[in-house]
Amino acid sequence: MSSKSNRSWTMNGFGVAHLAPAETTIPKPGPHDLLVRVKAVSLNYKDRMILDGLLMPNMTFPYTPLSDAVGEVVGTGEAVTRFKVGDRVLGHVIADWVEGEGPAVLHQKTLGMTLPGVLAEYVVFGEGAAVLAPPSLSDAEASTLPIAALTAWSALFEMAKAVPGETVLIQGTGGVSLFALQFAAAFGLKGIVTSSSDEKLERAKTLGAWKAINYRTRPDWDVAARDATDGQGVNHVLEVVGGENMRRSIEVLAAGGRLSLIGILGDTTFSSSIFPVMRNRLTIQGISIGHRRGFERMNAAIEVAGIKPVIDRVYGFAEVPRAFEHLARGPFGKVVIALS
Amino acid sequence: MSSKSNRSWTMNGFGVAHLAPAETTIPKPGPHDLLVRVKAVSLNYKDRMILDGLLMPNMTFPYTPLSDAVGEVVGTGEAVTRFKVGDRVLGHVIADWVEGEGPAVLHQKTLGMTLPGVLAEYVVFGEGAAVLAPPSLSDAEASTLPIAALTAWSALFEMAKAVPGETVLIQGTGGVSLFALQFAAAFGLKGIVTSSSDEKLERAKTLGAWKAINYRTRPDWDVAARDATDGQGVNHVLEVVGGENMRRSIEVLAAGGRLSLIGILGDTTFSSSIFPVMRNRLTIQGISIGHRRGFERMNAAIEVAGIKPVIDRVYGFAEVPRAFEHLARGPFGKVVIALS
Amino acid sequence: MSSKSNRSWTMNGFGVAHLAPAETTIPKPGPHDLLVRVKAVSLNYKDRMILDGLLMPNMTFPYTPLSDAVGEVVGTGEAVTRFKVGDRVLGHVIADWVEGEGPAVLHQKTLGMTLPGVLAEYVVFGEGAAVLAPPSLSDAEASTLPIAALTAWSALFEMAKAVPGETVLIQGTGGVSLFALQFAAAFGLKGIVTSSSDEKLERAKTLGAWKAINYRTRPDWDVAARDATDGQGVNHVLEVVGGENMRRSIEVLAAGGRLSLIGILGDTTFSSSIFPVMRNRLTIQGISIGHRRGFERMNAAIEVAGIKPVIDRVYGFAEVPRAFEHLARGPFGKVVIALS
Amino acid sequence: MSSKSNRSWTMNGFGVAHLAPAETTIPKPGPHDLLVRVKAVSLNYKDRMILDGLLMPNMTFPYTPLSDAVGEVVGTGEAVTRFKVGDRVLGHVIADWVEGEGPAVLHQKTLGMTLPGVLAEYVVFGEGAAVLAPPSLSDAEASTLPIAALTAWSALFEMAKAVPGETVLIQGTGGVSLFALQFAAAFGLKGIVTSSSDEKLERAKTLGAWKAINYRTRPDWDVAARDATDGQGVNHVLEVVGGENMRRSIEVLAAGGRLSLIGILGDTTFSSSIFPVMRNRLTIQGISIGHRRGFERMNAAIEVAGIKPVIDRVYGFAEVPRAFEHLARGPFGKVVIALS
DSSP states (O other): OTTSEEEEEEESSSSGGGEEEEEEEOOOOOTTEEEEEEEEEEOOHHHHHHHTTSSOTTOOSSBOOOOEEEEEEEEEOTTOOSOOTTOEEEEOSBTTOOSTTOOSSOSSSBBTTTBOOSOBSEEEEEGGGEEEOOTTSOHHHHTTIIIIIHHHHIIIIISSOOOTTOEEEEESSSHHHHHHHHHHHHTTOEEEEEESOHHHHHHHHHTTOSEEEETTTOSOHHHHHHHHTTTSOEEEEEEOSOBTHHHHHHHTEEEEEEEEEOOOSSOSEEEEEHHHHHHTTOEEEEOOSOOHHHHHHHHHHHHHHTOOOOEEEEEEGGGHHHHHHHHHTOOSSEEEEEOO | OTTSEEEEEEESSSSGGGEEEEEEEOOOOOTTEEEEEEEEEEOOHHHHHHHTTSSOTTOOSSBOOOOEEEEEEEEEOTTOOSOOTTOEEEEOSBTTOOSTTOOSSOSSSBBTTTBOOSOBSEEEEEGGGEEEOOTTSOHHHHTTIIIIIHHHHIIIIISSOOOTTOEEEEESSSHHHHHHHHHHHHTTOEEEEEESOHHHHHHHHHTTOSEEEETTTOSOHHHHHHHHTTTSOEEEEEEOSOBTHHHHHHHTEEEEEEEEEOOOSSOSEEEEEHHHHHHTTOEEEEOOSOOHHHHHHHHHHHHHHTOOOOEEEEEEGGGHHHHHHHHHTOOSSEEEEEOO | OTTSEEEEEEESSSSGGGEEEEEEEOOOOOTTEEEEEEEEEEOOHHHHHHHTTSSOTTOOSSBOOOOEEEEEEEEEOTTOOSOOTTOEEEEOSBTTOOSTTOOSSOSSSBBTTTBOOSOBSEEEEEGGGEEEOOTTSOHHHHTTIIIIIHHHHIIIIISSOOOTTOEEEEESSSHHHHHHHHHHHHTTOEEEEEESOHHHHHHHHHTTOSEEEETTTOSOHHHHHHHHTTTSOEEEEEEOSOBTHHHHHHHTEEEEEEEEEOOOSSOSEEEEEHHHHHHTTOEEEEOOSOOHHHHHHHHHHHHHHTOOOOEEEEEEGGGHHHHHHHHHTOOSSEEEEEOO | OTTSEEEEEEESSSSGGGEEEEEEEOOOOOTTEEEEEEEEEEOOHHHHHHHTTSSOTTOOSSBOOOOEEEEEEEEEOTTOOSOOTTOEEEEOSBTTOOSTTOOSSOSSSBBTTTBOOSOBSEEEEEGGGEEEOOTTSOHHHHTTIIIIIHHHHIIIIISSOOOTTOEEEEESSSHHHHHHHHHHHHTTOEEEEEESOHHHHHHHHHTTOSEEEETTTOSOHHHHHHHHTTTSOEEEEEEOSOBTHHHHHHHTEEEEEEEEEOOOSSOSEEEEEHHHHHHTTOEEEEOOSOOHHHHHHHHHHHHHHTOOOOEEEEEEGGGHHHHHHHHHTOOSSEEEEEOO
């Protein structure tokens, strides 16, 4: 197999202009590894930050980006027992986090960061860092799960244990937020979605949003959300913005409420008054994607509920720069790149 | 108000033959009490056991039975703040269990046991032992919630935290089991229902059962259920039978699985091999209906999901003995008595 | 009893100059209340903030301050069952929080805030808002428990479940911090104490501090604390300062670590980088004293371990202003006022 | 190294008479393995059951028994990063359980069961299945930890979260029970020890037992234990007997109490009335030794508290049969075999 070539895209510098097709040799799996022919990959906001040199400013080039991939097992190391050739698998992004609290130092074995990225025809996953793709999903749909879906799932059902009937405030309509909305709608939670676009809010309602708030017309969206809950406040906030936004997120929480700190779209810091945190006995918890057992549980739940990931657009393997440009515009759901 | 009479049914001895209409004065609410005009009550298996002298053999007569009631607040004590006249409320059966671990000695203030029962036109609830009835339900539907629904809810979402995608084995089609099935179907759990009746299993499928097993044709129903889960076993069992049945319930559990011990339809003891409990790190947990906060959370979840309790038949207030006879035959869902 | 007079201290305006002795009638217990002759009270930092008009700027005068009191039951309402005359009891400060998540709106029934304070010879506690004082403690010692000890206990053992062998960073040597230190030393946790005073650090070591860090000589105390844990970081921080201090508190936490947000000695806001919270999956949780069940559990633990609260000084009932002045200087442990 | 011989003891049939010295070659570590020169091993009750053919009746001979070992790393596979030559390590018995819920099927990689036993001069541990031995312990002391200590620890602090001040009923004075007693005494729990020997009970008191009950003179030991807790019952039972004994264990539990099902000294089945389990909302949980992260946490706690394992006797490597005979007589604490 090593005679065949492995087509990929690599960064030769920061910025989308330095992203270019490349050909390398197909990697050879170690004893516990899977060789996987990639079918589809999906983009995350952090991929844009890496491309722009914001997240990993000291990286060395050439570098293959991206973390989310689905593919078919085409070869296995001699010690592999969890999978066989022909299985359709998803790579687990934090490869050394199987379950529980995980490694003391995170991101020493993370796909597309400290491990090679997946924007290539052939990639290698450790057998312990892969899960079966949900059979009900297409390749494009399945490719969206490893970061966006698992982050939303972990926030709601692994780190927290959301209970049916509770309320969840969901910020915007990016990848993580739409998965949170779909999970909420499917599993009995009341999703309150905020956006600056009435059109996007309409689409969120179609996906099952219980309430929709335009934060442009209601800059005091925390008041609007509290009103929607008869003054009680919401039980969960999935914070993807940070900074000043988080002040309102903390104000909107009900007694005993929980803020899952997920994203940094607005700012990489946060600040708040201490009083509401103490008085309402709030919990703020940092979320880092999640562990493999959570991934497996989520896939089972997706199958039960028949959830179909929201894809804004699928690009071809030749269109990678356009896909990144689409991501920068703020898609409604996920941007996917299909191989073959 | 005390000049009006309060129609009720009272036990003057054990057995349905000693259940008779009675007239008493309307009770007077204390400072923290609600006077409630009852609209509907529902029967539970334990009411039959009380009627037959099996559960409370030392009771004194006359005794007004039943614990589940919905009604309208028609009077309030002077210190009441949680409710007002006109509210439609459900009595919380374990009246002194608001939340948390609850009283060290249970059932010192339990409706229809150590507090007067609710089979009467007018009853008194402590304001701390009542919740608003879900607006989406009729009186008959709402009357079924206090014991059967809350027991199923507590087992799945308060004492345990069932996660979407998990499997729940549900025994039979009585009141608790059908609520467990409806909660499972609404909130992303896979409900496996056992019954001796193919017809009831068909109806269970209509309600959302993921698998249905006839334990008459499959006396090794634990093997059948394990096969249905690809050999992994189920995550939750709601045990309503006890005795020998529980051996199979323990065998069918997956690693880390949980048996909620709820009922004694078959036997008041249980026994098991220790090995599967240790090897699979199983949890067996006793369930006693639940606390008021759980009741409130459940009602919110019922509203979100639009769950309609399954009522086998509604009887008139004059037909109480027939309602008990129906209960003895093993209804599909709840038996209700409507007042007015 | 109402003919006797009730000596107390009342605020007639903000500032210690407006604190003056007063005489009122002895309060009359309601049906579920205890009349308690106070033996000792203790001061908390929030009492100083109330006195200075910082915490409750809109209060009406005259106002009896303080929340922590121990005393003897000298009368009981006719419905009281939990206590009897002669019992030595402590008032539970958040009177309507028995266990679990507690009231949706906190501080509607809090001693010395929305309920009358305890700086008086006779006070009334609801029977549900009192606990037996630990028999091993003197009156002065027992009076220190309701806020300072219960806050430290709740942070470590109710909201979190600290496990023997874990590390706890403790800021300063005020009331909450010294209880945290004593609990740590007694129950197998490694307490790391910070202070600006070597002398206080020496005394902290005598109380069982595992490490002591002078933040004047080590302004990078977070680095010093991390070094002390072989680079792993600490498992728990009890944050009593807020503001900029909290940046270091977040930096010092180990993977999966937890910051209990308790106090506002330095600032009423906080801010932080989001990255360590996400990367290390940190939890920040607001603490509000705690519930009555936690108080009971804590008292049992104090008895087992023979913990003696650290009292800096006991003042007489005539010396209340001096006691407040002592509090302002930053005592080592608690400041107590003895009655009798 | 492979030219050197590896002295061991092997079973050539069931029964102590078929246990004999053997010489094999020194095993060769794989890429992720440690070669360890064993310093001391300790015996567990399950080793006796294996020797007698009760636990693994279908094993093939020759077979090297035992699971608990401490030793020095004398060689490492080329991929090893967690340890280095010279480290003193303990093998983790359930080698594939790092943390969290662990493998779905237990005991596929368990030392002395499905992996080779440790009664040999040289053994191999996976680097992921070893922990550093606590520096404060001698080799003999450290060798007692992997099963007995970790089982007691997991029951109290991993599967449950025992809180200071709670009560723990401890059955007998075998290895697991004495560790439970020492943990209880060190970490603020009240240990109630039962035994048929007043002499052993005296020694238990020396180790910190809060109460001691001779079940020969008090066959109703559950009543005696309940009396000792002022009628409340105990919070935790560590059940090492099973069978009829467990009926009393369930009766003695307080509301919300927990029975950790650990051992089968008396019977491999259990039975109980369902009523106390439901009424007191009891939890029964099976315990299987524990995971590696728990092992690491336990070792940290042992260091903090300065706990010294109780060793009844240390035998030489030539005295293995006598050590097994000692185990059969019911030692007070652990039986150890020293290599040197």
